[in-house]
Amino acid sequence: MKTKKLLSAILALTCVVTAGSCAGGSSDGGARPESAAPAATTAPESTTTTTPPATLKEEDKAVIEQIETDLPVLENGTIRLLANFDLNPAAGKPKGVALEMFETKCGGKVESILTSWDSRYDKLSTMVLADDAPDMFSAADLDIFPGNVIDGKFQAMDAYVDYDSELWAPMKHVNDMFSIKGKHYIGATSTDVGVVVIYNKKTIEENGLPDPAQLLAEGNWTWDTFYEMMEKFCDRSQEKFGIDGWEFENAFAVTSGVPYVDYNGSELVSNLTHPSIVKVQEYMLNLKRNDIPVPKGEYAWTVHPEKIATGKTLFYPQGSYVLFEPDNKAVFGEPDEVMFVPMPKCTDADAYYLPSIINGYSIPVGAKNPEGVAAYLNCEMICRDSEEVRAIEENQVFEDYGWTQEMYDMLLTTRELTEEHPVFEYFKAVNDDVYDCVLNPSKESYNQGIPWSQTVEEIKFELQALLDAANEKLRNI
Numbered sequence: 001m002k003t004k005k006l007l008s009a010i011l012a013l014t015c016v017v018t019a020g021s022c023a024g025g026s027s028d029g030g031a032r033p034e035s036a037a038p039a040a041t042t043a044p045e046s047t048t049t050t051t052p053p054a055t056l057k058e059e060d061k062a063v064i065e066q067i068e069t070d071l072p073v074l075e076n077g078t079i080r081l082l083a084n085f086d087l088n089p090a091a092g093k094p095k096g097v098a099l100e101m102f103e104t105k106c107g108g109k110v111e112s113i114l115t116s117w118d119s120r121y122d123k124l125s126t127m128v129l130a131d132d133a134p135d136m137f138s139a140a141d142l143d144i145f146p147g148n149v150i151d152g153k154f155q156a157m158d159a160y161v162d163y164d165s166e167l168w169a170p171m172k173h174v175n176d177m178f179s180i181k182g183k184h185y186i187g188a189t190s191t192d193v194g195v196v197v198i199y200n201k202k203t204i205e206e207n208g209l210p211d212p213a214q215l216l217a218e219g220n221w222t223w224d225t226f227y228e229m230m231e232k233f234c235d236r237s238q239e240k241f242g243i244d245g246w247e248f249e250n251a252f253a254v255t256s257g258v259p260y261v262d263y264n265g266s267e268l269v270s271n272l273t274h275p276s277i278v279k280v281q282e283y284m285l286n287l288k289r290n291d292i293p294v295p296k297g298e299y300a301w302t303v304h305p306e307k308i309a310t311g312k313t314l315f316y317p318q319g320s321y322v323l324f325e326p327d328n329k330a331v332f333g334e335p336d337e338v339m340f341v342p343m344p345k346c347t348d349a350d351a352y353y354l355p356s357i358i359n360g361y362s363i364p365v366g367a368k369n370p371e372g373v374a375a376y377l378n379c380e381m382i383c384r385d386s387e388e389v390r391a392i393e394e395n396q397v398f399e400d401y402g403w404t405q406e407m408y409d410m411l412l413t414t415r416e417l418t419e420e421h422p423v424f425e426y427f428k429a430v431n432d433d434v435y436d437c438v439l440n441p442s443k444e445s446y447n448q449g450i451p452w453s454q455t456v457e458e459i460k461f462e463l464q465a466l467l468d469a470a471n472e473k474l475r476n477i
Helices: 008-016 058-066 097-106 120-129 169-178 201-206 212-217 223-233 248-256 275-289 320-324 326-330 370-384 387-401 405-420 432-438 441-448 452-475
Strands: 078-083 109-114 136-138 187-193 196-200 241-243 261-263 268-270 313-318 338-342 354-364
Touching: 058 097, 058 387, 078 120, 078 370, 097 109, 097 370, 097 387, 169 187, 169 370, 187 370, 187 405, 196 201, 196 320, 212 338, 212 405, 223 241, 223 275, 223 313, 248 275, 248 313, 248 354, 248 441, 268 452, 275 441, 275 452, 320 326, 320 338, 320 405, 338 405, 354 370, 354 405, 387 405, 432 441, 432 452, 441 452
Parallel strands: 078 109, 078 136, 241 313
Antiparallel strands: 136 354, 187 354, 196 313, 196 338, 261 268
């Protein structure tokens, strides 16, 4: 089963406010979720929301009101979002600052049409065929571009969004990554780190290890220090292992700066034999050969995040969404013990290259109010770098998610690092055949101890044929 589900708790926060030479599996290797966050609001089939909406505090509303903008009041203020989450959070949940701005400055309204994650594209096709297309579709899953653009589900947004404007300049380099022949198909308003390395500070201290957050601050959170810490910690006789979870392999691969499948602006490119990918795979093979990962096969191919709290596992890479869910966060330890850092930097790289996600939306073919979508996205861009808005976010993070100041500061750091050098893995967004061709084979060095050279020989021709077919479609857009 293909499982590229929305990191919905991250989205819940970014709906509150948008901040801002290195270039899972079952017992039989079947795919496991790369994220498993429940949707903020779901329904088996489409439903227009009826729950009482959340509101901001009066003082926060006043802050938004005082922000000067040149946003126009819309003639048609209603935009319809098809998603497995509700952009209008229910009462008691943090309300998005951009949504508040859209409503008060533009006379806007977001009507969320809810559907299940698995059926959202089927529902989109049904609505388009019925001449009832939604106006907006979340791009946060990174599965719109290029595959669903090639298949004609989404339209270019350049007639509505001014990507060359001063407002959009901070995200121009990101949005250009999702363009074909100069036309943009995603309105990305921010990036965020897709996977972070969660750890327990008490375990670090008790084992005489350096704090990864401090290593990061010193510029020394690298592949080498990451490996050294795990090597020192591991002891099979005590069932102590360095790393667990389903999300490490692909997240670690892009820290080389090179994805398995890249998009160079005109075509999709296979990087299976790129020196950086080879180096990544050698590193993961060494982890396996030195018995550093939790041997999932000995635990019925299950993962055990609770072993972070008990001091039996050192690191747990996972989408940071889990830290926005208080019950899940508590699995890793006491509130003041849980901490995270981004994935480590390739030791000889010139910068951090991190697994990246986006907060953004696309406009389906047949949308009736693309101008309204552009106005909402402009609100997100205005809010993303506002110090006043950031103060609102900070209070909400502490009050609603129980974060510490240290965690929030790290969140801002990971966002900053990610936005400087985002890396997107395009094999997940071409089609199911490309996804299946790469996903599990790319994990075999780490999970099964199979040399990468063997895997490459098994999949390289199939992958290239699939990319050639996709590139032919790209050329015809």
